[in-house]
Amino acid sequence: MLLKLENVTKRFGGLVAVNKLDLEVEEGEALGIVGPNGSGKTTLYNLISGVYIPDEGKIIFEGKDITNLPPHKRAPLGLARTFQIPRPFGSASVRENVAIGAMFGRAHAGVDEALEMADEYLKIVGIYELRNKEAKLLTPLEKKLMELARALAMKPKLLLLDELLAGMNPKDIDKIIDLIKRVKEEENIAVVSMVEHLMHAITKFAERVVVMHQGRKLLEGPTIEVLNHPEVIEVYLGGRVV
Amino acid sequence: MRKKVFVLVLVGFVLFFAGCAQQPEEKPTTTTPAATPTGPKEETLYFGAPISLSGKFAKEGQMSLWGMQVAAQWINENGGIKVGNKVYKVEIKYYDDESKKESVQSLIERLATVDKVKFILAPYSSGLTMAAAPIAEKYGVLMNSHGGASDYIFEQGYYYVVQTLSPASKYQTGFLDMVKTLDPDAKRLALVYEDKEFSRAVHQAAKEYAEKLGFEIVYEKTYPAGTTDLSPILNELKAANPDVLIGGGHFADGQLLAQQLAELNINIKAISILVAPSLPAFYEALGTKAEGISAPAQWETGVKYSPEVAEKLGVEWYGPTQEEFIKMFKDLAGEDAEPSYHVAEAAAAVLSYAKAIEKAQSTDVDRVREAMNDLEFMCVYGMWSIDPETGKQVGHDMVIIQWQNEEKKIVWPESAANAKPCYPMPTWDEKAEGKTCGS
Amino acid sequence: MIAEQLAANIIYGLLLGGVYGLATMGLSLIFGVLRVVNVGHGAFIMVGAFTAFWMFTLYSIPPLASIVVAVIVGLAMGFVVFMTIIRRLLDAPELSTLLATFGIGVFIEELSKFFWGPDYVGYSWDIGGISLPFTELPFTKLYAFGSSIVIAALLYVWFSRTKLGKAIRAVVEDKEGAMVCGINVNMVYALSFAIGIALTVTSGVLVTLFTPVGINVYMGGDYTLKAFVIAVLGGLGSPWGAFYAGFIFGLLENGSYTLLGLIPGVEPFGLTRFVSFTALLLILLLKPTGLLGGE
Structure with a gap:
């Protein structure tokens, strides 16, 4: 078992964003997390990456209790994430951005080695030709790809993707999904992909899916089965669908 | 009844302390x-x-x-x-x-x-x-x-x-008297002083006195307190070629003035700076550069x-x-x-x-x-x-003190002096080679 | 004649500007990374000045070598101050950090007065200079200028090429993103603060190279004000901006002397402050974030 969340709860004042959540992720798995707006998905990600500390419960990564570990200590263990709205280091070059991941992630690379790794991942992701461009000048899609490359350069064992595919056109979505699947196989990364709407994409990618609703796990299981479950459809549409 | 006694005692206390407070805290x-x-x-x-x-x-x-x-x-x-x-x-x-x-x-x-x-x-x-x-x-x-x-x-x-x-108006006038007595031909006077009330009063009065004595004012400039570099002024001063310089204001700028006169190799026959040279720290900071520099003082031991x-x-x-x-x-x-x-x-x-x-x-x-x-x-x-x-x-x-041979000597007026004035001051090069005043 | 004076002024302005620039870089760095305004800035310059003084007076160590001592002293002081005080104030309202850094400055000044006394001291490192037809350039000033440039250049290379340097730049851009990438933000803060203080203390040594007298425990005050002006001019938060702005300020303070003197009835040196601040205002009107300021 790679990642285990036990009874994790996070409150913000009176609001319970994540409510007694149990979750398991296996090594090399392709997991989808799905849920409408406000269901607690983003808080869940922040709890796993360490931006938030849970009020109750435990988070265990590779058998180690990381509940209270700060984010920068989780990264070297093999945890990486992307953000829904990309957060590039704007005035650095694309290459440097990705190199940061290589230097401070699990690889702990030196500067020169990190730049080489950056080149490698930029090629994999397909934006090698942009490597010397200032990060803030990229298009939103290019920024997402750069952030993916940076996360991959951290050599993660668990990669959290936050609405990576939102706003992309269908052709790009297919390309990216294939890319992720390939890298996942090659480097044995467990990939968790969080989406709100793109059900077709999740179907293509995830073997298993967890549906969240109001901070709780509503349902969990094989993708197609879960996504067609009446309860899930009701939560999303607020009613029955013919 | 208890209440009345209590009030009386309270009033008694108040009067007692009030009475004590009347004594002047002498x-x-x-x-x-x-x-x-x-x-x-x-x-x-x-x-x-x-x-x-x-x-x-x-x-x-x-x-x-x-x-x-x-x-x-x-x-x-x-x-x-x-x-x-x-x-x-x-x-x-x-x-x-x-x-x-x-x-x-x-x-x-x-x-x-x-x-x-x-x-x-x-x-x-x-x-x-x-x-x-x-x-x-x-x-x-x-x-x-x-x-x-x-x-x-x-x-x-x-x-x-x-x-x-x-008074302030007499701070630098004694020095001018001294120079006039030692060398009536040294007529070119320069003033470089701090633009603050006391220093201004001293040097304005000195300027008037100097003109009466027959000095020619060849250069006069002020600088604000806290100046870190007097080079622009001193560069101009060099070109004016004065015989005598009076000026300064406080400790820091007095030291700075002397230091930069040495740096820019501006040789002057007699210098009197306010305040700074009267402290031992002046000689400690400047070494032989301080030789021959004078300052006015109200009084000195000796x-x-x-x-x-x-x-x-x-x-x-x-x-x-x-x-x-x-x-x-x-x-x-x-x-x-x-x-x-x-x-x-x-x-x-x-x-x-x-x-x-x-x-x-x-x-x-x-x-x-x-x-x-x-x-x-x-x-x-x-x-x-x-x-x-x-x-x-x-x-x-005002007595004039002057650094001679690593010591502060009193050189003016004659009724107070314990040494003869050293005039003209050795050049900066001479001082760098170790020449001292009055040796 | 005027041309000669002008040339001399410009040279002196540049030399002074180099020292000003380095003296301000630390302030800009600390603000850029930690968003902390170090009001006690001048006190650290004073510590550097006394470091040079004591090294020379007690051990005959030339000021250039004292730079090494100053860097060590500065890093140590920076770490201590950060760990004890600054770290707790990172999330506090701005007024708290202003008061705290002000208090630190006063504390350092008073502690220094306790050990070193209130006197004005100095030292004499007479190593000659270059004799130009229109002025003398002592080697000490040239060394101050040169050291300043070398240190700034080294720092630039360090920031762009080394792992830690890149980590600091990442934190400046996006603290949370840097954290998630594995960068220990608190360590970056501590390091940046320490480097900023080290720069400031070192600049104190260079200040004494430029002016080896008038060293006093309260000397920092004048420099703090000038540093703030230069930092704003260069774009708050950009150490390189501060460096360039230092040159401009030095040129304005000294370089404009002769030009201003041409205006009849004007007492130039009394005006240079006015000129510097006016120039600052003008530049800010044209570019409100300062010369190299970002967002």
Whole structure:
């Protein structure tokens, strides 16, 4: 078992964003997390990456209790994430951005080695030709790809993707999904992909899916089965669908 | 019933404490060791003083107080002040003014009205003296400035305010006299000084005096306080090729001026800088570069004023000799203490009061003030005589100190000097090779 | 004649500017990374000045070598101050950090006065200079200028090429993103603060190379004000901007002397402050974020 969340709860004042959540992720798995707006998905990600500390419960990564570990200590263990709205280091070059991941992630690379790794991942992701461009000048899609490359350069064992595919056109979505699947196989990364709407994409990618609703796990299981479950459809549409 | 008793006790307490609070919080005035002559009636005459025992002038205040106490002690051990068939012993009644204007003003008022003191020694610094002056004038008590050199104080028409130390306008004039005497052909004078009130007053007056003496002002520039680099001014100065330079203001810029004159290799025959060169730190910081640089001082240990010198000049001597003065000072302040010029200034003020009272043969303020108009004497501090109209000190000379052979020597006026002036100053190159003055 | 004076002024302005620039870089760095305004800035310059003084007076160590000592002293002081005080204030309202850094400055000044006294001291490192037809350039000033440039250049290379340097730049851009990438933000803060203080203390040594006298425990005050002006001019938060702005300020302070003197009836040196501040205002009107300021 790679990642285990036990009874994790996070409150913000009176609001319970994540409510007694149990979750398991296996090594090399392709997991989808799905849920409408406000269901607690983003808080869940922040709890796993360490931006938030849970009020109750435990988070265990590779058998180690990381509940209270700060984010920068989780990264070297093999945890990486992307953000829904990309957060590039704007005035650095694309290459440097990705190199940061290589230097401070699990690889702990030196500067020169990190730049080489950056080149490698930029090629994999397909934006090698942009490597010397200032990060803030990229298009939103290019920024997402750069952030993916940076996360991959951290050599993660668990990669959290936050609405990576939102706003992309269908052709790009297919390309990216294939890319992720390939890298996942090659480097044995467990990939968790969080989406709100793109059900077709999740179907293509995830073997298993967890549906969240109001901070709780509503349902969990094989993708197609879960996504067609009446309860899930009701939560999303607020009613029955013919 | 209980309540009534309680209230009575409470009222009793309040009255008791109120009564205690009425006592003035009087600092114990030092008892000056009273000589015990029998015979003529002995009375105590109080000289009042606001002293900065705390605040930014604490050091100078303490020095002034010691000076007053030394003078009072000497007077009492040497016959006191004789007026008619009375002998007065002097006692200094002082309070802490905390170096603050408001405290000074209320203390002068208190000394005049409550303590009924008629002779006041002014607080330290021109600012505080200026604040005190109108109060003394209002109550018609005499006030003697020993720490306020500003000419401005004595241009306000205060009759009852007199001055013992040299005014600002005389700070650099002695130096000009000295140079004129040593080398009448050295006519090109430059002034580079700090643009602040005191320095401006000193150098404006010096400029006027210089022109009267026949100097040619070839360069004059001011600089703001806190300047880090005087190079632009000094570069221009070099081109003006002066013989003599006066200037400065405070410690930092005085050191800077000397340092950069050396750096830019500007050779001048005589230099007098305010304040900075009078400290040992000046020579420590500049090394041989300091050789030959002069500064004006109100007083220095080692001045040659003595009863013999007074006799030669045909003036009266009053007060302790320098040896006695220093010994009495050390008895009060400790064996390791060295008297600063503040000590001598304050002592001279006390001595001048004693002399004037004896001359007037009265303790009436107006009679004493009138007696001061043509009073002239020499003491450990130097000459004393005032301008009858303004009360400004005109008899006392600033002494000129000059660094000679790693030592601070007094070179002017002749009555005070313990060394000959070194003129012209060695060049910067010569000094770099180790040449010193007066060797 | 005027041309010669002008040339001399410009040279002196540049030399002075180099020192000003380095003296301000630390302030800009600390603000850029930690968003902390170090009001006690001048006190650290003073520590550097006294370091040079004591090294020379007690051990005959030339000021250039004292730079090494100053860097060590500065890093140590920076770490201590950060760990004890600054770290707790990172999330506090701005007024708290202003008061705290002000208090630190006063504390350092008073502690220094306790050990070193209130006197004005100095030292003499007379090593000659270059004699130009229109002025003399002592080697000490040239060394100060050169050291300043070398240190700034080294720092630039360090920031762009090394792992830690890149980590600091990442934190400046996006603290949370840097955290998630594995960067220990608190360590970056501590390091940046320490480097900023080290720069400031070192600049104190250079200040004494430029002016080896008038060293006093309260000397920092004048420099703090100038540093703030230069930092704003260069764009708050950009150490390189501060460096360039230092040159401009030095040129304005000294270089404009002769030009201003041409205006009849004008006392140039009294005006240079006015000129510097006016220039600052003008530049800010044209570019409100300062010369190299970012967002």
